[in-house]
Amino acid sequence: xxxxxxxxxxxxxxxxxxxxxxxxxxxxxxxxxxxxxxxxxxxxxxxxxxxxxxxxxxxxxxxxxxxxxxxxxxxxxxxxxxxxxxxxxxxxxxxxxxxxxxxxxxxxxxxxxxxxxxxxxxxxxxxxxxxxxxxxxxxxxxxxxxxxxxxxxxxxxxxxxxxxxxxxxxxxxxxxxxxxxxxxxxxxxxxxxxxxxxxxxxxxxxxxxxxxxxxxxxxxxxxxxxxxxxxxxxxxxxxxxxxxxxxxxxxxxxxxx
Amino acid sequence: xxxxxxxxxxxxxxxxxxxxxxxxxxxxxxxxxxxxxxxxxxxxxxxxxxxxxxxxxxxxxxxxxxxxxxxxxxxxxxxxxxxxxxxxxxxxxxxxxxxxxxxxxxxxxxxxxxxxxxxxxxxxxxxxxxxxxxxxxxxxxxxxxxxxxxxxxxxxxxxxxxxxxxxxxxxxxxxxxxxxxxxxxxxxxxxxxxxxxxxxxxxxxxxxxxxxxxxxxxxxxxxxxxxxxxxxxxxxxxxxxxxxxxxxxxxxxxxxxxxxxxxxxxxxxxxx
Numbered sequence: 001x002x003x004x005x006x007x008x009x010x011x012x013x014x015x016x017x018x019x020x021x022x023x024x025x026x027x028x029x030x031x032x033x034x035x036x037x038x039x040x041x042x043x044x045x046x047x048x049x050x051x052x053x054x055x056x057x058x059x060x061x062x063x064x065x066x067x068x069x070x071x072x073x074x075x076x077x078x079x080x081x082x083x084x085x086x087x088x089x090x091x092x093x094x095x096x097x098x099x100x101x102x103x104x105x106x107x108x109x110x111x112x113x114x115x116x117x118x119x120x121x122x123x124x125x126x127x128x129x130x131x132x133x134x135x136x137x138x139x140x141x142x143x144x145x146x147x148x149x150x151x152x153x154x155x156x157x158x159x160x161x162x163x164x165x166x167x168x169x170x171x172x173x174x175x176x177x178x179x180x181x182x183x184x185x186x187x188x189x190x191x192x193x194x195x196x197x198x199x200x201x202x203x204x205x206x207x208x209x210x211x212x213x214x215x216x217x218x219x220x221x222x223x224x225x226x227x228x229x230x231x232x233x234x235x236x237x238x239x240x241x242x243x244x245x246x247x248x249x250x251x252x253x254x255x256x257x
Numbered sequence: 258x259x260x261x262x263x264x265x266x267x268x269x270x271x272x273x274x275x276x277x278x279x280x281x282x283x284x285x286x287x288x289x290x291x292x293x294x295x296x297x298x299x300x301x302x303x304x305x306x307x308x309x310x311x312x313x314x315x316x317x318x319x320x321x322x323x324x325x326x327x328x329x330x331x332x333x334x335x336x337x338x339x340x341x342x343x344x345x346x347x348x349x350x351x352x353x354x355x356x357x358x359x360x361x362x363x364x365x366x367x368x369x370x371x372x373x374x375x376x377x378x379x380x381x382x383x384x385x386x387x388x389x390x391x392x393x394x395x396x397x398x399x400x401x402x403x404x405x406x407x408x409x410x411x412x413x414x415x416x417x418x419x420x421x422x423x424x425x426x427x428x429x430x431x432x433x434x435x436x437x438x439x440x441x442x443x444x445x446x447x448x449x450x451x452x453x454x455x456x457x458x459x460x461x462x463x464x465x466x467x468x469x470x471x472x473x474x475x476x477x478x479x480x481x482x483x484x485x486x487x488x489x490x491x492x493x494x495x496x497x498x499x500x501x502x503x504x505x506x507x508x509x510x511x512x513x514x515x516x517x518x519x520x521x522x523x524x525x526x527x528x529x
Contacts, residue, residue, distance in 0.1 A: 056431065075434075076433070076434040079433065080428075082425060082428070086428070086429040088429075088444070088448070089525055090447040090525050090526075099443075103433055103434040103435050103436075103443070104434055131525050132525075133525075133527025134527070151433065
């Protein structure tokens, strides 16, 4: 069953360095409960893709449908997570997690109870009263995940959320995210420049072109779960995708020369 | 068990180190100011210095003590601080929301923001002639000068705080369902707390200076007036003791009121 439909979506940025056609006539259907990963060279429009679905930026042309309804702005049925944790320093951990619930009008006690349950899922229940600057990078990103999950969104949009973390922390968060997806059946769209991460997590991987904002290729990933980033099958598939990606990266560097 | 002993030991050492550091810095200050007063005493003891130009420290402290006992200083402090607090509170009530709006609404910033920036180039005491004409020789005129001194500093600091908020906070809040009003109350205001503190502090300093200038020029009650009375009576120990009181009040508010606010921010933002 389709959850999100992109129909002829176009987005163009005009900046000092020139015109970037970030999304070029994109047509894509994302099924309910799918774990979709998007990879591509940096600056290829991956983040734009998420911002448009999140409703933070409008498309210049075309339509984005979520549950057959056009996206008109941000909605709590689709929560976006950023590369930076973007936690609020004036709130402590539990207040950050409860932020969305408080915005939705829930009472303090009720929202804290739910926030506490989520902190247990990301294994940070001991830190509910800590301030944000007291946490490590991985802990911050886990709080951000709990904050995004607090509103129980059907769609989770993730914009390179683990890019700034060390390998061990990233492995652990991959496991947690995979488990969460298996248990809840949420639709997840995960943007990354790390091909192996995409294969590790996604049930489908989309490779975007370097300059012209198109989808270059799609890969169905039918490996059994739970997966591990060192699995030989996984590495093989990642290699195929990486070779295709290399072509795109070379295209950019070729332009420079 | 052995490790526990080690932890305890290191903890204690750290605590003692901190204590020693504080004591040291306190003693350094005492010694420094002691030497300063001693130097002052020696200088003024030399015959060639006229006592009425530069009084001895003990005379200054005596005058200060007397002023407190016969309550002239107490009344002066009372009336100055009352003016200051009223003027400052009005400046905060105007400056805070105005700064927030300037930071968010472009056309307002291009008009009122430009005007505020222009007016800030004018030392607020320059308003006194106009203020006396408009309001007469009364409290209102002084109050006006104080407000003109601090409201612009507060407005502009808050505006700069709001415009420099990382856009990612606003994005995150919108994604999490904050509507327009809640974006102000739950994100914009708390996110700009550090610059609100800067603005409030700056505004306080400007208000205090404007008030002293106004009291000097327009004799009524207050600490500024004591300075002028001292000058007219050629009583320099009165002038210097009033100066000491003015310094003391400035320090008191800066440390206690704003110090608390600063602590509040530093534990959240992890600054310091």
